[in-house]
Amino acid sequence: METMGDLGAALDASPASDPAPKSGAGxxxxxxxIAEVKAWLASQFEVAGRDVPAFEYxxxxxxxxxSLASLSQARSRAASIVAADLRLKACEYRAEAARIREVLERVGLAREQLSPGAIGSAQVVAGVANLLNIRDTEMSSFVVAxxxxxLRKADVExxxxxxxxxxxxxxxxxRKAxxxxxxxxxxxxKFENEVGLHEAQMLQWQTNLAILDSKERQYMLQLNNFKAILNRVGYTSDINHGVLMEMAEHKKDLEKKTKPILDTLRSYQDLPPDKTLAALAIEDKKRQYAAAEKYLEEVLHSALNTPEM
Incomplete structure (x- = not known):
């Protein structure tokens, strides 16, 4: 059943607008x-001893x-069914208890005739049965329980x-964490202790960075100047290192080819320009050659005639 607070909240939450007119089955x-709601509200407030407050439907x-009334009535019916079943079971349990009590009295096992130890044992058995959630004290029930x-213990273990x-x-x-x-x-x-050292190093790096930045600007300016000079002298992209190396190799080949010719020309350059003078120069060279041979013979002859010591 719904409480009065839920009913009051439902009434407060209801809007105050007028219902739209309908006709026919609607x-x-x-x-x-509306009739069902009024009847339900009257029954609920009657139980609480209060009057139904006035509000617009x-x-x-x-x-x-x-919807609240339908839910409340369904729960009320379910509660009534459960209550009736519990009352029936209570009657059955009371009848069974009376029967068992009568049987025990007939066999001389009434509670008044039992010793305190037997009563305590029976209470222990009953407590164990309740603890194991069994309906009787049969040995089979205890074994199954x-x-x-x-099994539950093994599962828990x-x-x-x-x-x-x-x-x-x-x-x-x-532990590892x-x-x-x-x-x-x-x-x-360690890093905190090395902060001062690294700060000094960072300052040095900043200074070096400023110097490098200045050098970069200087080199860029020089590069632009060199480009301007190359443009003035007619430098093109075709003149590169590879082309210069090829030209150097070609120059070496030409020097090798022209060297014999240059040597021949140099030998001709030692001759006088006139034929007569050239003949005189040749005769002079012959005389010098003959004098050198004579001098060599004299030296050899004197060396051969010198007695050994």
Missing amino acids: AATDASR TPRSVAHLH MGDLS EKRAKVQKESKVLLEYT IAKLNDLKKTLA
Whole structure:
């Protein structure tokens, strides 16, 4: 059943607009819904001892209250069925208890005739039966319940072993993480201690960077000047290192080819330009050659005639 707070919230949430006029089957349906809602509200507020508050029955409020009424009535019917079943079971349990009590009294096992130890044992058996959630105290029921409990225990132990294994793995991961954290802290402390040194180095790098920037601008200016000079002298992209190397190789080949000719020409350059003078020069060379041979013979002859010491 719905509470009065839910009903009040439903009434407060209902809009104040007038319902749209309907005709035919729609109007009859709305009228029946309104009648059901009024009857349900009257019954609920009557139980609470209060009067139904006045409000406008708009389509939205009627629809909302009708859904609440349907849900409340369904739950009430379900609760009534469950309550009736529980009352029936209670009657059956009371009848069974009376029968068992009568049987026990007939065989001389009434509660008043039992010793305190027997009563305590019976209470223990009853407590164990309630703990095992069994309906009777038959040995088979206890065996089945204990077997089920053993299976559940094995399952729990298996899960516990799995959890312990996972816990060990997590613990190992945690230890490694703590070790890494300590290493990171040491590294951080080391970096913090080296901040001053690195700051000085950074200042030096900044100074060098400024110098390099200045050099770059200077070199760019020189490059532009060199390009202007090359443009003035008619340098083209066809003149490159490869072309110059080919020209150098070609020059070497030409020098090799012209060297014998140049040597011949140089030998001719030593001769006088006149034929007579050339003949005189040749005769002079012959005389010099003869004098040199004579001098060589004299030296050899004197060397041969010199007695050995």
